[in-house]
Amino acid sequence: MSTRADLAIAALRKGHDNLSALVAGLTADQLTGPSAASEWDVSQVISHLGSGAEINLEVVRASLEGGSAPEFEFNKGVWARWDGMTPQERQEAFPEANRRLVEAYEAFTAQQRASHRIDVGWMPEPVDVATSALLRLTEFAYHDWDVRVAFDPSAALAPEAATLISERVEGLFGWIAKPANLDGRTADLLVRLTDTGETLGLHLADPVALTAVAPAAPDGELSLTLEAWLRLAAGRLKPEYTPADVRISGPITLDDLRAVFPGY
Structure with a gap:
C-alpha cells in the first residue's frame, strides 16, 4: 500500500515530467x-520553481548529513542567481534543477520515508519525508497551474496533487488570508465539495478557520469542486478562471472571498 510519502513523491515526479515538457517547448x-x-x-514562475528546487535539495542533503537547513544567505544567493538569468536560461536550467530534487526524494528508501526527519528551516521541528514532499508539492502544484493556465484558460490543478495538498490548505490561511478585507463583516459558510461529497465549515473572522464539521446554522453556502476550492483558497479563482458550476448563497459573495484570499 502506498504511503503519503510515496504518493507525494509520485505526484512530484508526474508534475516535473509534465511541466518540463511544456517549458521545453515555449517560445521566447x-x-x-x-x-x-x-x-x-x-x-519568473519557472525561475521561482527552479530556485526553490535548489534550496529544497540543499535542505534534503543537509538532513541526510545530520545537519540543519541552510542559512538564509544561501537562499538569497540562489534567488539572486536565478533572478539574474535570462528567460531562455531559466527555461534551460529549470528541468535539471527540478529533476535533481525529485530524484533526491525518490532515492529515499521505504524505511527512510517512514522514519527520516528533515529540518526545513522555518517549522518548529523537523518534519517527516511525507510532509517535506507535500510542502514542495503544494508550492509546485500552484505555480505549475500559474504557467499552464497562461496557455489553457481551462487548466486545473493536477488531480493527483490536489488530493494530497487538500490536507494543507488551512495551513496557508495564516499568511495569505486577509479577513480585514471584509471590513468587519464575519460569516460562517458551509463549503460543499461537489465531487468528493465532503462538507466543511469556513469561519470568516480573524483568524479565518476551516473545520471538518459544517456549521449547524451557516450564514451561507459555497458549492464547488475540491480543485476549485483549493484554487480559491490560494487566490487563483479569478472570474476568468472560475468554473461555471461554482455557486454561493448568503451575504458573502465570490468577490468577497477573492478579497479574503488574494493569493501570492
Missing part, C-alpha cells in the same frame, strides 16, 4: 508573456 514570447501570478511573467 511565451516565456516573457503573463502568467497567472500577477507580478511574474512565465519565466
Whole structure:
C-alpha cells in the first residue's frame, strides 16, 4: 500500500515530467508573456520553481548529513542567481534543477520515508519525508497551474496533487488570508465539495478557520469542486478562471472571498 510519502513523491515526479515538457517547448514570447501570478511573467514562475528546487535539495542533503537547513544567505544567493538569468536560461536550467530534487526524494528508501526527519528551516521541528514532499508539492502544484493556465484558460490543478495538498490548505490561511478585507463583516459558510461529497465549515473572522464539521446554522453556502476550492483558497479563482458550476448563497459573495484570499 502506498504511503503519503510515496504518493507525494509520485505526484512530484508526474508534475516535473509534465511541466518540463511544456517549458521545453515555449517560445521566447511565451516565456516573457503573463502568467497567472500577477507580478511574474512565465519565466519568473519557472525561475521561482527552479530556485526553490535548489534550496529544497540543499535542505534534503543537509538532513541526510545530520545537519540543519541552510542559512538564509544561501537562499538569497540562489534567488539572486536565478533572478539574474535570462528567460531562455531559466527555461534551460529549470528541468535539471527540478529533476535533481525529485530524484533526491525518490532515492529515499521505504524505511527512510517512514522514519527520516528533515529540518526545513522555518517549522518548529523537523518534519517527516511525507510532509517535506507535500510542502514542495503544494508550492509546485500552484505555480505549475500559474504557467499552464497562461496557455489553457481551462487548466486545473493536477488531480493527483490536489488530493494530497487538500490536507494543507488551512495551513496557508495564516499568511495569505486577509479577513480585514471584509471590513468587519464575519460569516460562517458551509463549503460543499461537489465531487468528493465532503462538507466543511469556513469561519470568516480573524483568524479565518476551516473545520471538518459544517456549521449547524451557516450564514451561507459555497458549492464547488475540491480543485476549485483549493484554487480559491490560494487566490487563483479569478472570474476568468472560475468554473461555471461554482455557486454561493448568503451575504458573502465570490468577490468577497477573492478579497479574503488574494493569493501570492
